[in-house]
Every structure is written in structure tokens, then in C-alpha cells.
Amino acid sequence: MRLPDYFHFSMRVRLIAGYEALERLPELLSDLSCQHPLILTDQNVTEAGLLELVDNVLTRAAVSSACTRMITPADSQAEAVNAAAAAYAAADCDGIIALGGGSVIDMAKGVTLLLSCDPQISDIRAYARHSCSHLTTIPCVAIPTTSGTGSEVTRTAEITDTPGTQMLRFSSETLQCSAALIDPRMSTTLPSVLSASTGMDALSHAFEAYTGLGKNPLSDGLSVQAIELISAHLEQVTTEPADLTARMAMAVGSTMAGQASDNSPPGITHAIAHALSDLCGVHHGSSVSILLPYGLEYNEHKITGELEELARLITGGTSAEDAIAYLRALNEQLSATTEGAHKTRLHDITDQSGAAAVRPEHLPLVARRVLGDPLQFYNPEQFEYQDVLNLLEAAYWGYPLDRTLITQGKR
């Protein structure tokens, strides 16, 4: 194991994981001196009965009546963040419980950021791409209901400016939650197709953290554990959604992958996924699932050793190609278990009306947008327009990347 010439590592979120971790919420709130929390969640979570589960735990601990509840839009929106911050102040809350997937947790982080910094600023958009160095002062407990984004442990948040426009991306120590409760009951109602795509998102965090330029001994340790857990249980949660052991493994694995990724940022796979999200509205997990093997192929000549190590870990194989082939086969398997709902090429992704979300004419625009993504600094290989376009075309039509067309690798 190589000791990098320089790295820093931070993981300040207290993690409580367990089959009944939710029962420890009152104790955790007490530890954080939080008596009147604002509960942020969304409609899907509420309809799935998860808010009720949380309410029951709080009621038994006589905390429930002190809570303020707010149902937010399914996607994290700046206006909703501003409204939640106003509600927090109006109700004199002293902490936040974020119950939901990455969007809800990101919104909670936005509220924390807004309330921790300049009191004169009431619009979260003011902090976009602008650092706020204050330490978190508002207790925030994340209860993730998907196993994918890792948002419960990261120092980043993505919030939509207005629906259908580019995401605002925030990064600050202030955005780190105080604690996360990892309870498998929270994800048993997640549909199979979302279980597949969010699980692949988590796997991509671990793979890109392990192979990225920001890797360090601890991000490696987290990635390896995450990859072992996710690769062993991802398929199971799509076929047996109520399997608590598999759900627990996925929940822990995705959280650890999030920590790895937070300390060793992802590269080309996520950079392209960002552009596809901004320009074509593609769900992050769906694009990352498809792009991960292509991103690794793009970098393969720079990360052969790392991919060989991961191949030994998950396939028993010995070559970099084995690891990439494993991911393609996993995508195919997930597509089969979700009856085709999990897509394996960009061409097949549709929008809400059923029309193709990504069209061939989008690809050059996406490739240009990728060249401006800061994640390129962490990618082992440089980004070159034609190379990225070649990758996109391969992922669009679903054939392996012709690496002889990649110019950067030859230099």
C-alpha cells in the first residue's frame, strides 16, 4: 500500500447502523441537545409509511409533539430550501432530521448552510460555488431511505436553481451532517429499479474513489469494504426487496462508499453524469450505472493495478478487464431482475413522457459541458473533447469503448 505524498481525510459524521438503529433517534437528539427538530422529508417517503415509523419512535420518547414537519419537493429546489430555513427560524427549531434520499438530505444541508453563515442572506443560491468556512452549528441527523448517494456523510450538496435548469453544487464543511442513522427498514419500500440504480451509484463512488487521483489509505479501506458489501448484495435487493440483511449491507456499503468518495472525489463517470443531468434531465443513478464501466475503460491504462486488485476482490479474476466485465455483467443482471427497467445504454433512457431523454445531437453538448467539470482534476486521465465524445457514443449505443480511439492514453 502506497502512502501518498499528501492527503487529508475527514469523516466527522457519527454513524449509527443497525436493524433497529431508528430506535436510537431520541437518544441521538438528546446527545445533540436537540429538543425541537424540523423534520424534512418528501411525499414519496411519507406515502411509503417511513415518516410514520419515525413518528412512532419519537412519540414513544415523547418528542413527537415538539417536532415541526415539512414535506418538500422530490427534487431538491433552492426555493424549497429557503422556505425550509424560514420555517426552521419561525418555529424556533434547534435541529434538523432529514428523512429521505439524497435530495431531501441535500436540502437539509442547504438549510444548515443558510442558517449557519451570514444571517443577512436568505437565499441559498448566494452560496453556490462560494465557500462558507463556518463549522456546523445546527445539529442535523440524516436518515437515508435509499442506498446510493452517500449524501448523509458527504460535504457536498446538489440543489436545483429552478426545475429543469442546471444544478447548483455546494461544498463546505458546514454541509456535513452531525449524525446518520442507517436502518435497513428505511429502504425496504424502495422500488427495484431505484434499488439497482442507486446501488450502482454507490458502487461507482467506491470504484472511482479507489482508482482516482485523490485516493488515500483510508478511502481505499472504505472503498474495499463498500465494494465487498455492495457486490455481494445488490442483486438480492432487487429480487427480494424485504431482505433486511441485504438491505442492511447495501445501506452500510453505500454510506462507506459515500465516505470514500467524499475523501477521494470521483472522476469522469460522475462528470459525465452531471452533464447528462443538467442538459438532459437524466437521473443520476441511471447514468452512472451505464457510464461506470466506460469511465474505467477510459482510465484503464492509468489504473491497471487498482482494477486488478478490485477484480481479485469481487470476481476472483486477475485482470483489469475482469473488473470491467464484471460491472457490465452486473448491469445486465440488474436489467434482467428489473424486467428491463434498469437500462444498460444511454439510448434507452426515457423522460417522464416516454420519449428518449438523450438524443445523438445531445452528445457533443454533453462532451463540451464535461470539459468544464471540476471533477476532471481527480480523474487519472485528462479529459479531451473527442475522447469524451467517443466514450459517450459507446455508452449511448451500448458497445465497449474502442480504446484505440482514445488519444490521451497514447501520449
Add this chain to the structure above:
Amino acid sequence: MDQYLSFDFFARPRIISGSKALEAIVGELEHLGIQSPLILWYAGRSSSQLQALKKALGESPAAAAAVCRMGDHPSRSEFKEILTLMSSSGCDALLVLGSGSIQSTAKLLNLMYSRSVDIEQLPELPESREPLLPHIAILDEQTDGREAACRLLVDEFRLSDPAIYPDTIVIDERICGSCTMRELADSAIISLAQICECYRAHTSSPMIKAWTNPALRFLGDHQSRSTGKKARAAHLNAAVYAQIAHSTVGFGPISTLAELFEVSQFCSAAELTAVVLPYYIRELEETRSTLFTEVFREISTLSSAEADRSFRQHESLAQALTALAAANEERASTTGKRPIIESMIRQTRRLLSADDQHELLTLLDTIVTHTAAQTARGGLI
């Protein structure tokens, strides 16, 4: 699997490691909003450490920080003097240079200062959730197993409290290199014992493995070539990861014994650990072969079967442990402290018995048996 996936884990310190990690301190101070830190420095260490730190602080406000030179075991009057200095200088953070007791002392000073406790009031400390002053720990490789942890030991005063975690751990190759190979081995043996206890603990989890596996790798990779600064920094990284993981799982039998011995000042924690650890590892082999194999796979980076075979041939770690134990035996045979270990083990058994930790008791029985046999052959400690 069920228990393995259930855990409560918190790692407060941010870790900054590298050949120029000291230069990151200025940014760290800014990030924490620190204007007026107090530099605590153990006077027994090389002055080049302090010079390197001062140089790295450059022209930042922290470069003008007061420097407090401390002895190994500060007296009560020294404690009072430092607390007075903290107060008069408007100290808003502690920048603590060096490993070992100075970090424990800094944690205690921080508690006393932040909670307005006088030295005469110890060991009583008021309950409080108020945060302490930021504590930036700049470590060298002569560790005692507590620097990065939420633990302190100052003379007979012991405390375990999440509030006393350092905020930042800085590992810089320029600070490493001043300790002897013996001191480095002591540090490594404590790290290894902590890792083994982590593997063995009921509360072991994937998170624990994520921290202990890289630590094992570093210990294994560098055990026989620890002369370079890079290798020493790797050792120190291993010690920090092990301490943070070990903080989460709690004391096992080796660290319990080691700390009792350290408090008694009969021998160092490392000496005791070097005696007991080989038996503990053999116990691991007998009772949890899967874990055992995994430990050595990580150490040797060989496949499981090869690692297992390697160990059975007494290569690598086993050889090192045996050599340590033998050296210790030789030194100890002349000290005449033989009854002490039996007394301490008995005491530890009582402590463990009170908590009804059956498995630990069983393990201790084995250690007692082995240790007694060793003692009968010529004395250990």
C-alpha cells in the same frame, strides 16, 4: 453478519498526512477560526521539530504564538502555570507538537481550561457538553496508543470521553525520524495489539476493518525497513488509524493490562504488550481462523493460503513478535518483578468479571496460563 453490520462509529479527527503536511496547518487554523493558539512542545524532543513547525507557520498570525516547553510529567505547579499562560495569552486553540504523554497532558489542560477546573479538583470533572478548544496534534512516531483517541492518561488520572478527541492530526515526514528503532517497535507493537483487539471485538464492523486493514498493511509493509522517513510516516499513519478504530471498540484484555502496567510504572505498555500479544494472536488463530487468516493476508499482501503458510513458517510478523518477546524475556529475567504480572492479571480478571465478559475471561485464562508458564521458565517482566 447481523451483528457485524450494526455499529456506532465516530471519528472526529481530521487527518492531514504528507511530506509537507505542516504547511496545511495555517489553512486549518483559518478553517477553525483560530487567531491565538498556544504551542505546547515536549522539551525532550529535537528542536528541529519546533523549527520545522515555526517555518511552516510562515508569517501567519499563528507564527507569533506563545511556545510552552513541557517536561514529560508536569507537576501540579507546572499545570497551574500553563493554565495561567493560556488565560493570559487569550489562547483559542492548542497546537501540540509531539507524541506520547504531551498529547494526554494537552487534552487534560484543555478540559481544565474550558471547564474552569482547578488541578486540585481532579479527578472530579463537571458534566458538560460545551466543546473544548480546538486541539491540533502534530505527531511523531513515538506513540503511546492514545494520541488520536478520545483517551488520556496523566499519571494515574485516566479518562475516556468523545469530547477530548483532537480536532486535527498532522503527520509530517519532517517531524518523524528522531526516535530510535526500539521506540518505533514499541509504537508498532501497541498499534498491532489495538488492531488485533479490533478484529476480535464483539463490535467489529466493516467500518473498523476499513480503518484497521490499511493500518495492518502499513505495519506489514514497513516492519523490516523502517529507517526512511516515509516508512516512519507510514508507521505513524498506522498508529493513528489503529487508535481511532480502537477508540470505537473499547479496551480488550491486552490494552487493559498494558494500561494497568503503565499506570503502575512497573513497565511500559509496549513491553507488556510485546509479552502478551503473541499469545493473543495464537488465540486468534485457534478461535477465529477466518479472521486470523484475514489479518495476515492484509499484513503480507499475499493470498490467504500463502499468508497462512508464511506465518506458520514464522516469517514476517510472527518472527518479529517472537524476537520481541525473547528480547523482553532476557531483559526481564534480571528485574525481579515476576509477581507483579500475576497480581495485575488477577486485578484485570476482577475488572472484567464485573462486566460479565465471558469471552474475555476465557481469553485471559489462556494468557494467564501462557504467561505463568513463561514466568516459570525464567520470568518475563
